[in-house]
Amino acid sequence: MTPETPKFGDGTLSPEVSTEMLGAWLDGELTADEAHMVKAALAADMALAGDLAALQRGDAALRKAFPVSEPADAALLARLGLAEPVAPTAHVQSAEVIDFAKARTARTVPAPSRSWTMPGRRLAASVAVVAALGVSISIWNHGQPSTVNDAPYTALSDSTEAPRADALVVVRDGVDAAGVVRAAGGNLVGARTSAGAWRVAAEPGRGAALLARLRADDRVLMAEPIDAGDAK
Amino acid sequence: MTNSQVAPLDPEIRQRIIAFVPRLRRFCRGLTRSQDEGDDLLQATVERALSRISQWQPGTALESWMFRIARNLQINAYRAAAVRGVVVDIEHADDVRAGDLDAELEQRSELAAVERAMAALPLEQREVLATVVLEGCSYAEAAQILEIPIGTVMSRLARARGAIRTFIERTEALETTQ
Numbered sequence: 001m002t003p004e005t006p007k008f009g010d011g012t013l014s015p016e017v018s019t020e021m022l023g024a025w026l027d028g029e030l031t032a033d034e035a036h037m038v039k040a041a042l043a044a045d046m047a048l049a050g051d052l053a054a055l056q057r058g059d060a061a062l063r064k065a066f067p068v069s070e071p072a073d074a075a076l077l078a079r080l081g082l083a084e085p086v087a088p089t090a091h092v093q094s095a096e097v098i099d100f101a102k103a104r105t106a107r108t109v110p111a112p113s114r115s116w117t118m119p120g121r122r123l124a125a126s127v128a129v130v131a132a133l134g135v136s137i138s139i140w141n142h143g144q145p146s147t148v149n150d151a152p153y154t155a156l157s158d159s160t161e162a163p164r165a166d167a168l169v170v171v172r173d174g175v176d177a178a179g180v181v182r183a184a185g186g187n188l189v190g191a192r193t194s195a196g197a198w199r200v201a202a203e204p205g206r207g208a209a210l211l212a213r214l215r216a217d218d219r220v221l222m223a224e225p226i227d228a229g230d231a232k
Numbered sequence: 233m234t235n236s237q238v239a240p241l242d243p244e245i246r247q248r249i250i251a252f253v254p255r256l257r258r259f260c261r262g263l264t265r266s267q268d269e270g271d272d273l274l275q276a277t278v279e280r281a282l283s284r285i286s287q288w289q290p291g292t293a294l295e296s297w298m299f300r301i302a303r304n305l306q307i308n309a310y311r312a313a314a315v316r317g318v319v320v321d322i323e324h325a326d327d328v329r330a331g332d333l334d335a336e337l338e339q340r341s342e343l344a345a346v347e348r349a350m351a352a353l354p355l356e357q358r359e360v361l362a363t364v365v366l367e368g369c370s371y372a373e374a375a376q377i378l379e380i381p382i383g384t385v386m387s388r389l390a391r392a393r394g395a396i397r398t399f400i401e402r403t404e405a406l407e408t409t410q
Contacts, residue, residue, distance in 0.1 A: 020390040027364060029371050029386075058346070058396040059365050065346040066366050069257040072250060079271075080278040082250055185268075 017041045017048060026055055078216035165189040165199035166207040169214055170222040180220060184213035199226070241282060245294070249278065252295055255367065259299055262362030263306045265351040273309075277302040299367075299377045303359055310355060342400055349399035357392035360385055365393075 017038055024030050025038040042049050077083040167186070171177045177198045178188050185206060189199040200223075202210040207225065214223035253274070260277065261270030281288070281298050288297050350358055363374040364385070375382045 061346040065343045069254040072253040
């Protein structure tokens, strides 16, 4: 047993029972003889019994403060590289009714020129969703497609002078967008856009991480950077 | 994600790792100072394990092997920080500075106190708490995962538990005097 000068707790216990031994008894690590000795000492020494109670209380509090996590959800599995391979268009298919053919002919927005790190097919699908959401809503509102705009994503916003945002996010129906975005480390900026998207701000320099988390989340249909922010 | 180069993973092993993630996540959280840091360590650990899965010997505990990877990654992170001149606590800072302690105790909640006590402990004490108290490992298992002698497991454990106790008791004292 290593001699020690405890800095915490009282440290000095019964002459024959050290803090280490008491802990080892609690952990079931003593031989039968040693355990017997500790038990006898506990019965005879109130202070030692108090130390045991404090020890158990500390352990219990620690286990309560650090519980076993929930089973890994899809977002975590994706982040860990443990997700089942999925069809790249799965997200798009489950989105609201979107007429891609009509959207394509009506689409007047140019393809964004920035390069993204996301896989090509999923990127293409997401861009199509952006365009379709924007265009179909504007048809519904005004009877004709929106006009050409150099910044297609900011064009989806209702306000022309909204505060800074890094990304545009669309979540599944009935999903709490604020909660999802907060969990990924971002914040909603302003109200929902007319196209049903949310503008999202990240902590400075954390835009890419935010996007990665949002994209890994099953409840998120789309998460794309917008030019005003630093999500590159 | 940087997993594209990894060979297809045996579905059975993948399921085993997935089932293990909740425990590994807690372990990583215990080794770090926040959930975010813990999840970064978790991710690094799983990536490392997947890329080196051929080095794991079937029949031995996959879980212990991954705990050891997590722990070694965390030690490396500390060493890298030390090289950059960042103050680290891996061998020093055995005690908690009194000023910090009082500030932490403002939280006045046992769980918050414990969580902060854990964060204030040096890594060598956090890791024994994470393996023995949280994970329920035997001293021999802990010694194997942490690659230290059993006697060292015992002495670090006693110091760490003493620190946790102090945090809780001082939290209480603060609550009764205010």
